[in-house]
Amino acid sequence: MKFNTAILISILFLLLFSIESSYAKINQNQSYISGDTVTWKIGTRTFQSVISEDEVALFPLHPSRSNRTAIRAESQKLGRIIHEAGSLIITKSSTALRGTQHRERIRSIKNASFRRAAPVLYRNGRKAIGAIMVPTGEVVVHLAPFISAEVWAESFGVKISKKLFNNIILVDLNDAFDAIDFAKQIEDADGVIYAYPNIWEERTKRNDPLYPDQWHLENTGQQGGAVGEDVRIANVWNSYRGSGSIIAIVDDGLDEAHEDLTDNVLSGWGWNWTTNNSDPSPVMPDDGHGTACGGVAAARGFNLLGGRGAAPYAYLVGYNLLSNSTFDNEAEALSKNNSLIEIYSNSWGPSDDGLDLGLLTPVVEAALVDGITNGRNGKGSIFVFAGGNGQGEGDNSNYDGYANSRYTIAVSAVTNLGEQSYYSESGANIIVSAPSSGGADSGIVTTDVTGAEAGYSPGDGSPDPNYTITFGGTSSAAPLVSGIASLMLEANRDLTWRDVRDVMLTTARKNNPADPEWTQNGAGYWIHHGFGFGVINAESAVTTAHRWVSSGAEVSYSGYSSSPGLSIPDDDPAGVDDAIFLGGIPADFKIEYVEITFSASDHPYWGDLQITLTSPSGTISRLSELNPNGAGQQWDGWKFGSIRHFGESPNGVWSLNVADMSAPDEGTLESWSLTFYGTTSPGYEDTLPPTTPILTPKNGQSVSFPLLLDWSDCSDTGRGLSHYILEVDDDSSFASPIQFVTALSETQVSVGNGAWYWRVSAYDLADNYSVSTVDSFVVADAAPPEWISISALPSYFLNSNSQLVTVSIKISDNEGIDSIALDLSRFALSSSFAASQVDTESWTASFTVPSGLDSGIHLFKVSAVDFGANEIDTFANISIGAAVIPSATLNSNNLPEFVDGNYISLVPENISSTCAGILYQYRSLGDSEWRNIEASSNPEAGPPFSGIFWERPDTAVDGKYEFRVLGILASGAIDSYGILTLLTLDSELSTSTQFRDTVEGTITRIDAFEGDETSQIAGGILLSVPSSAISNTVWIEMIRYLSSFSPPLPSTLHQVGPAAEFNRIDGIDTFSSDVRIAIPIADTVISEEVGLYYYDGSNWRRVSNAWVSDSKVFAEVSHFTLFVPCTGALPAESTLVSVIIYPNPFIPNDGNSRNGLNFSVADPATGIIFENLTGQATIEIFDISGRLVARMQKSDNEGRYRWDARGIGGKEVSSGIYLAIISSGAERVVKKIMIIR
Structure with missing residues (x-):
């Protein structure tokens, strides 16, 4: 520190002389301008531009929208306006002037509407809007950290217009040409790290080049679509982009190295069930499906590459399942890392040919149950599944055991006109729909496997082989919903899996409203077998998610069944009817999902049967429709799912109609049953503010410092209280208040004497707020400040x-x-x-x-x-x-x-x-x-x-x-003057000699390996002692002893090595550099035997806290302190050796008895406890610089003293290492205490 201070002063002297020298050169002919060319450097890069000979940039004095007309009128007096931006206008003159003539023309412009005029530069001489550069008349200067910016600016006679950070300033020369010259003149001056002219440049809004083609995100009518037929997501990105959320793409692989995915990929998290490693890359060349899905969900956005995902900052994990999709692998993929992965996006399922019912196997269902139960730390994993692409084959999403499960979010597809895509399957299980292909020339633009011969690239027609323009199907709709789910979780991490589903469906947009399929259910929700509750609305879903109060616990009611044994007439649309009556379910129970288990096992063509469920509210769920391909399988306990009765009451008559829609086969309605899942406390959007704060002080009450403003604790019935905003102003209108944001219902503030007005706003987690009445107080405090130094x-x-x-x-x-x-x-x-x-x-x-x-x-x-x-x-x-x-x-x-x-x-x-x-x-x-x-x-x-x-x-x-x-x-x-220092001595403490010198160093175990109970040392010990640490005569040698007896026992003490190998430290003189001593030790030396000793004149004494730890850790570092007496030596023996201090370290207020509880007079187990004191004992606490900070006396016979970790004057001592010197008569022991606050 001393050396650095001296250097710093020297640098300041040199710098001052350098500044003066540089200032003397300021008017020399140094310039970035040569003719009409301007060249300057920023770091190692060189920039060159050409001055336009007939254009002038004007900076309006007040560039507001309201006076834009007046500004334009004044600008036109100087030339034709060719470009406008918010902060400047560029005009073009009819006359071109070069060099100094053009410079003087610009400098001659004096107009009250403009704060200054400047030349227009074109980068590399290329005249284009994107190449415009206008010097502002300011210079960016980065000064060395020890330079005073004010003194520097004063020395050069320039004005600081703005202070940025890290000693970077903006100086205003009030003239663009002078600023350019000045930057050149000072760029190599002492103390200047860099300097360059401040430049205005045209900035385009940052965009991803393929984003304009991604109509599913923002439909402007491109590809012949309907304007606005998208997911309404663009505004969401102003607040949420999926940061922190993790989406697993369960599919045929993920190209982790793709340029538009790699920044979002969690490398090493993925898995490949074919290669059995963490690389989820596609196995086959045409396996581009998963990479395309990953791009729809979370391609990196705002990076000027490719397109954009719905959650452009969400993390992606690739699970390559489909190349080896066995039942057990499916279960593993849907449960892997479910405590961390929030959303599993699945654009796959059973075959869409309509030939079979796609069974959800028990092992896969168990994985889904584990996910919704334990995933996301109990909030439940989000499983998004494509609803299916088999509409043309007579397939129905209810035939898909995965999409038909109540644990999943089934997604259908709509076109760029908002109509149901020709392939998208209907079903009573569809939650929401999302834009995808199906319209004319309206494929989804997304990422493709890198390279022209992989993924969709061969024959795709995309101009960039790393991207596809033909992706689609419900395969694209599902990851789009997954990405929006990520945004919802960013807005509210407390959402459960049911909350995510419920928010999506309650905020969905009713697309294609003229479609006659739309109907309202008994709870008032619009529903559609093809669209579910409508197209997912990202803006509404995320806003509502932020304000959503979670649903109560899920409740289920089951056991409602019927076994009518009714014959189903062949080829008869009227079919047969059966009914189940429900009663006694609590009136406040609301349905979230209904499961219908159905059996008609003797009918040979399952596809002939149309199955319709009608609720007591009259809401119809078409569970099965005529499917000419459905044969060879029977309805044997198939479990249908329906979301269409969301919000209804289950009480009343539920009827089932089964009709055979095709000859020539017959069958029997054997049995059916109902299970209802829901809650008595549905989730809702929190729109109610917290209770209103009640203030103290009030009514002009007089207060003094420390000033604590207090108010009543507020409560909130919705998402819960978030924070308070306290405002204090000397004007009751609160035109420019002092604001404090706090989570507590009290805040200490600093304001001046006089009358003050104040109010408090209480905010909840949904951003609702209440505002207290305005109250007042008067400050009258006469206590002056106190100098510290x-x-x-x-x-x-x-x-x-x-x-x-x-x-x-x-x-x-x-x-x-x-x-x-x-x-x-x-x-x-x-x-x-x-x-x-x-x-x-x-x-x-x-x-x-x-x-x-x-x-x-x-x-x-x-x-x-x-x-x-x-x-x-x-x-x-x-x-x-x-x-x-x-x-x-x-x-x-x-x-x-x-x-x-x-x-x-x-x-x-x-x-x-x-x-x-x-x-x-x-x-x-x-x-x-x-x-x-x-x-x-x-x-x-x-x-x-x-x-x-x-x-x-x-x-x-x-x-x-x-x-x-x-x-x-x-x-x-x-010297007759000297240097003065003023101190105040304030104590009535002992005048006995104290221990004042400390040696602090480090013992490093070079290498250690595990043993049974002790660790051996291989290589040796490195002892480091700081320079200037010892000022008394002390010899320090590293030795070891071979018995458990305490020294001094000369017969058992042995040096580790000869003195010449590690030197002897003589403390008469201080040292100019750190002392480092390397001691070689045989491999057989046990670590506990090595210690640090000093010689007191007659005996070697061990510094007990310098033992090398026996912890089995490689290269462990232990700190030690050697206490050196000012006079005399420590007594050979002491009756105070049994004194113990605990807890040590002491951590006040942590509530942990292992470390320390804050001192309490009423609790004898708190504070720092000195135990086994003998008789009359004095305890003195010193900091490591030798300053006495506390002194206590023990006069009773209990042998204990409790210290409250406060120093003289009652102030809490700060964190650090302290020495406790305990003396009784002529005896004295020294202990070390660590305090951590």
């Missing part, structure tokens, strides 16, 4: 030749600091030079001391004002030398303003090379006489200088003291 750097310099001084200020205040100002009038500067705030307690100010000041100490006043208008003043100083350069500044790290103790280490820094000695002095503030500090090392000869230790004399009472260091030349002449 003030320092000026450098505090000394040889002469005042434009020296840059930085003042660092630390201050605290209950209300908060409003401003800090320096009175620099004695330096011919401002009498109210403003400091800048760094953080809550830190402020800084930099100024340049003018030339010609006399030698000596120069004081300047520093004033602080808090928000209550309370003010405090103090003085800081700088010292200007003559013939003798003072030796150093004092180390501020060791000198806080308030010292709770009697011992101070004075360590010099920034030592001058002319200094041969240092004299340390002190005096009580107000005394005229300086006293030399009594120490054998004062004055200290050097270099090097390591400082001295000051023990407070018995005659020195509490109060303020000044310390100074005086430089001594080789001639013996002593």
Whole structure:
């Protein structure tokens, strides 16, 4: 730190001279402009543009829409408008001028409507809108971190118009050409990392090149579609893009390396059931189905590549199942990683030829049940399935055991006109529909397997072989719904699997409303066998999801059955009827899903039967329709699913009609049964605000600091309370309030004295809010701020030749600091030079001391004002030398303003090379006489200088003291000024000698391997000791002992190796660099035997906490501390050796008895406990710098003391390592405590 500080000061001196040197060159002929060409660099890149000879860019003074007409009128006076943007207008003159003539024409434009004019540049001379570049008259400058931007700008005579970050500033030259020249002139100046002219460029809205063709996302009528016949998703992406959601594409593979998928793929998560590895890539060249589905769901968006998925930032996992789709593999694919994967997108199922009923096998159904029960940590996996493409073959989605399951979301397809696609199967199980192919020339544009010979590319007709333009079917509709489900979960992670389904269907859009199939069910929902509840509406679904209050627990009612044994007349549309009457189900139970189990096993052609269910509300579910292909299988306990009765009550008569629609076969209606799934507390959209906050204080109540504004806890009947927004203003209209966002019903604020108005808004998780009444309070606080520390750097310099001084200020205040100002009038500067705030307690100010000041100490006043208008003043100083350069500044790290103790280490820094000695002095503030500090090392000869230790004399009472260091030349002449530091001593503590020096280092076990109970060490131990850590005579050697007895036992102590192999550390002198000691150790050495020892003059003593840990971990690092007594040696034995301290480490307020509970007077098990104390014991706590922070005495006979982890004055001590010195009579032990807050 000392070395870095010295370097920093040197750099500042060099920088100042460099700035002056650079400033002297500022008017030289350096420019980026050569003729009509402008060339500049940004980093290593070079940019070139050509100045247009007949165009001018005008920056309106007030570029608002309301005065656009007036701006245009003024612009037309200067030329024809050829381009407009929000912040500028470009005009074209009838006359072309070159070089300085064009420059002067631009500079001559003076118009009250424009803040400035500028040249128009074209990148590489190419005249196109996208190549326009207009210099703004500003320069972007990145300064080195140690440079004061204000001082730098003042040195160059430029104005800072904006501060960005990391010491990057925008300087305004008020002229585009001057700005270009200035950037060139300073680009290589000292302290400038880079500089270049600020440029306005035309920006196009970022888009994916194939997105305009993706009509399913935004239908503008392309490909002859109906405008708006899409999923209404574009606006959703302003808030949600699927971030954090994970979609598994269960299909024939996923091209993880595809350019438009790879950023979203979770590589290593996938699986391939053919190759049995984590690479889900397609197995066969034409396996492009899964890659296309992945693109529909979550192709990366807004990246200028390809198209866009519905959830453009969602994660994708590829499960290549279909090349080896056995029952067990299907079950595994639908349950793999279901605690992490949220959505399983399935664009597959049984054959769509209508020949067979597609059975959902028990093992696959078990996987679905596990998913909805345990997936997503109990909220349930989302299983989306394509409804099927077999309409033309007489197939029905209810014949598909996967899409027909109540655990899945079955999706059908509509065209770009909103009509049912010719292939899309109908069914009572269809939840929603989604846009897909089927209209004229309206394939879905999505990703294809990379390369011209893979996937759909051969014969596809797509201009880019990495994308297909012919994807479609319900295979495309399903991943589109999966992507929208991802957006819904991003909006509300609490949605269950039933919530996702319910939100989708309740917010679906009624497409093709003229279709006569549409009907309303008994709960008022519009339903359609082909569309389900309509086309999924992403905007409405996501908005509702955000506000959705989850459904209550699922309830089921079953056992309602009938076995009529009725003959089904052949080829008779009237068929036979049977009924089941339900009663007694609670009136508040609402149906979500109905399962119908049906048997007519003696009918040889199952496809002949039309099966229709009618609810008590009159809602019809067509479960089966005439299917000429359906033969060779029978209705034997087939389970139909219907969502069409959603929201209805089950009580009443349910009727079933079965009709044989084709000759010549007959059969029997053997049996049927009903099972109802639903809830007594359906989910709903939360639109009610929380209760209204009631405020305290109120009615102009007078308050003081710390100011705590409190209000009543609010409750919310919907999704739950989210947060509060507290507003405070001195105007009851709240035109510009101070705002605080909090999750608590109280907030501490800092405002100034006077009358204030305030109000609180309570928000719930659905963004509903309530606002309290406006109330008021009056602040009257007279407590002024308190200084913590003030320092000026450098505090000394040889002469005042434009020296840059930085003042660092630390201050605290209950209300908060409003401003800090320096009175620099004695330096011919401002009498109210403003400091800048760094953080809550830190402020800084930099100024340049003018030339010609006399030698000596120069004081300047520093004033602080808090928000209550309370003010405090103090003085800081700088010292200007003559013939003798003072030796150093004092180390501020060791000198806080308030010292709770009697011992101070004075360590010099920034030592001058002319200094041969240092004299340390002190005096009580107000005394005229300086006293030399009594120490054998004062004055200290050097270099090097390591400082001295000051023990407070018995005659020195509490109060303020000044310390100074005086430089001594080789001639013996002593500096007459010195460097001052002011301290306050505030304690009534023991004057006995304390342990003050610490050695902190690291023991690293080079290599370890597991043993039975101990670990051996192979290779050795590395000991690291920081430089300047030891200032007393201490010998440190690494040794080991061979018995369990405590040292000193010379007969059992053995050195690890000869001293020459690892050196001996003599602590008389400090070290210029870190000491690193490598100790080779035989492989047979047990790790517990190795320790760190020091010699006290008669015995070797072990530092007990420097043992190498026996943990079985490779290259473990253990920290140790060696405590060195100032005088004498530790006693050979102590009756305090059995003292224990626990918990250690101590972590207040964590509620964990293993670590620590906050101190409570009523609870004897809290705080830091010292146990096994003997008789009268004194406990003193020191921080690692040797500062006494707490002192306690134990006078009873219980042998215990509890410490509340607070220091002198009652303030909580901060996190860190502390030394506890416990003494009783002449005995003393030292322990270490760690506190973590």
